[in-house]
Amino acid sequence: MGSKLTDLIKTQEATPTSLQEAVVYFANSDNCLYWLASRRWKDGTIKCPTCGSDNVSFVPTRRVWQCKTRHDRCQFSIKIGTILEDSPLGLDKWLPVMWMIANDKNRVSSYEIHRAIKVTQKTAWFMLHRVRLAMQDDQTGGKLCGEVEVDETFIGGKARNMHKDKRAKKITGRGPGGKAIVAAVLERGGRVRAKVVENRRKGELQKLVRENVEVGSMLFSDALKSYDGLTEFQHQVVDHAIEYVRGNVHTNGSENFWSLFKRCINGTYISVEPFHLFRYVDEEAFRLNNRRDMNDADRFTVLVDGIIGKRVTYQNLIGRGNKKPAEV
Secondary structure (H helix, E strand, O other): OEEOOHHHHHHOOOOOHHHHHHHOOOOOHHHHHHHHHHHHHHOOEOOOOOOOOOOEEEEOOOOOOEOOOOOOOEOOOOOOOOOOOOOOOHOOOHHHHHHHHOOOOOOOHHHHHHHOOOOOOHHHHHHHHHHHHHOOOOOOOOOOOOOEEEEEEEEOOOHHOOHHHHHHHHOOOOOOOOEEEEEEEEHHHHHHHHEOOOOOOOOOOHHHHHHHHHOOEEEEEOHHHOOOOOOOOEEEEOOOOOOOOEEEOOOHHHHHHHHHHHHHHHHOOOOHHHHHHHHHHHHHHHHHHHHOOOHHHHHHHHHHOOOOOOOOOOOHHHHOOOOOOOOO
């Protein structure tokens, strides 16, 4: 096999349609390699990730390609330039795990991955964060439009669930003090874009709206004063102290998104560090954005397409030598 994949792809089976089929199909290392190569090089021509040349040949004994152009790193594997780079785990483990993460409605914890594929819990945790990087929205679909809701929520432990010593240390003020803030804009019947924000002030929240919502769209929010002044949108407000719905004016779609997000944190992940919160937000947004008109195979394929050109190392994640891990 050289730089051409066309004839080989025609002989490959279709993408599996269930987790059981995925485990069986990807247990074959050749199936893993050829299927992933067909997703990475969709035009059927394998190219060197370093120089871009298609003058390459396959080295079957090492399962890598050799670029005929002379330069550093002229040999490359299917993992180079993806979230899988430098991973000692085989594709027979990675691909079924990505299937589980993409399609499990109740989310998958690192301990579940640890038990399912026989790796350490630390390795499983690292795998999950690599896959969450692939789930990040590249925002190529343009701005949200039509009817759009904007809302924010607080993420943090409940005081009544804390030991009194921890409660005394963490609960130092009233209300949401000490909690992380996540804001989102949601297009009804469409996509959501969410991010961790520093505060709920006007500059922070209005910047999120203007960066992600098309001018002239109908915008619905609660009565938070930070949303005042969004005059370029058809902005309508529902005051939750009085009512939750007034005809078409409500933020119930956003509230549903927060409900699903908090349920996965409380029920599956249990404990989430604040500096990793944005990764879990990306995962939840991916699920909502790929919920309609997709079967499990389609959702899995969308996730795999997102692994290219992204990378996060273990040092980035644990923040060794830094105050906090870099947001990548």
